[in-house]
Amino acid sequence: MESGGRGRGPEGENENEPDQVATAIQRMADLLERMVNQQGQGQGQNAGNPGGNTENNNHDREDRALERFQKFAPPKFVGGPNPDIAEGWLERMLDIFAALGYTEERQISFATFQFEGAARAWWNVIKTKWEREQTPWTWVNFTREFNEKYLPPIVQERREDEFIRLRQGALSVAEYETQFTKLSRFAPDLVLTEQRRVRSFIQGLNVELQEALAAVQVDTISQALEKAQRIEAARGQVKAFQERKRRQPSSSTYTPGQSSKNEPPTKLGRGVGGPRPIGTPGRGNFGRGQAGRGPQRGGQRGGQSSGPRSTCNFCGGNHPSDNCWKQGSVRKCFRCGSTEHLIAQCPKAPHEGTSTPQAGGTTPKPINAGGNRPKVPARVYAMGHQEVTDPSAVIEGTLSLFGVPQTF
Known part of the structure; x- marks a missing residue:
């Protein structure tokens, strides 16, 4: 019995041995498959290989883009009949998207994400129509739909006319x-x-x-x-350079006393103290006063120089102003200064028939019996100004007319 039992024992062990080996092999295969799957998942997460993790990565990027968009605090839009509110909301969206630089499809998705209430219901209808008609998700199409809904036609026409007439003008x-x-x-x-x-x-x-x-x-x-x-x-x-150049002073500076280039030179005459413009008191200009007169040749030729003489401020005579015979209400004789007669009846005048030696040997004029000189026809003398070619031929001097010295 024992020998028989021991004989069957090896045969029974040989019958169960293949099942145990197959089980061990299957376990090893399952372990290797799990390891390969774990390695593939790790590589997919790190390298972004195609598979089930790609969709997760896209969702992550979309979430990060939406988070950046929300940082700008975009306003909500609920619709309504006020065109100013709709226009202001759309302008705000344009400003945000200009800073983010998103694609047009993402811009439309994020903009419609801010819709609420009636605006959300309207957009659901438009989105279904776009999917049915296969309308491209462009910002131009979205703007057209938005304007038709929330901006009255009269407002759109006015804005369209403004766009057609828009010119730069004074704007930068x-x-x-x-x-x-x-x-x-x-x-x-x-x-x-x-x-x-x-x-x-x-x-x-x-x-x-x-x-x-x-x-x-x-x-x-x-x-x-x-x-x-x-x-x-x-x-x-x-333009700025030309403006600065125009405001700078010119290189030629004006000197006082220097005439302009277009102004003709001033004609000068001779006189004491240097050149004198023609037309000022001096030689050839007859008038009273001594200012600006040239040297008197008559005084130099006589060889005698008279002392200082006082000139009357009233009549210009060679006597003090307080002793002028012509001042006051009482007439005086111009010859002797008497108040009892005039110069015609002055007893100091030469009588008829007498001769008084005159300077230069001239004969005195006769006087009638009444003491007066004979009347003669009245004459008028005029003096004029004439340029001379040879100034050295002109004789200058001072003569006394009616007791008033005159320079010639």
Whole structure:
């Protein structure tokens, strides 16, 4: 029995041995499969290989982009009949997206994320229509739908007219571009393509900028804006330089007493103290007073110089002003100064028939019996001014007329 039992024992062990080996192999295979799967998951997370983790990565990037968008505090929009509120909300969205630089599809997704109430219900209808008609998710299409819903037609027409009439004028290029972008959404058909947008932008610039951009290849609105700003800056520098040059004083300075280049030179005459303009008191100008007169040749030729004499301020005679016979209400004789008679009846006058030696041997004029000189026809003498070619031939001197010295 024992021998028989021991004989069957090895045979029984041989029958169970294949099952144990197969079980161990299966366990090892399962372990290796789990290890491979773990390694594949790690590589997918690190390298971003295609698989189930790609969708998770896209969601992560979308969440981070939405978080950046929310940091700008975008306003909510609930709709309503007020066009100013709708226009202000759309302008705010444009400002935020200009800073973020997102794609147009993402811009529409984030903008509609701010809809609430009636605006959310309206957008659900528009989104279904776009999916059915396969409308591209572009900002132009979204703006058209938004304007048709929340901006009355009269407001859109007014804004479209403003866009058509928009010109730079006194605005800078940057200010003009801001107005262009603000009003262009009300005329989407005019800026449907980039070429139309560039053409409309250039046509609104000033003429000098249009001429400068005519010879430049411009494909996008950003290129047109950059080149226009560069041209504007260069022209501003030239204008500032010309303004500074115009305000600077000229190199030629004016010296007092120096005549202008276009002014003819002043004619000068001779006299004491240097040259004297013709027309001032001096030789050849007859008048009273001694100022500005030239040297008297008569006094030099006589060889005698008279002492200082006082001149009357009333009549110009050679006597003091307080002893002038012509002052006062009482008439006096001009010969002797008596108040009892005049010069015609002056007893000191020479009588008829007598001869008094005169200077130069001249004969005195006769006097009638009444003591008066015979009357003669009245005569008028006039003195004129005439230029002389030889000044050395002119004789100058001082004569006394009616007791008043005159210079000739």
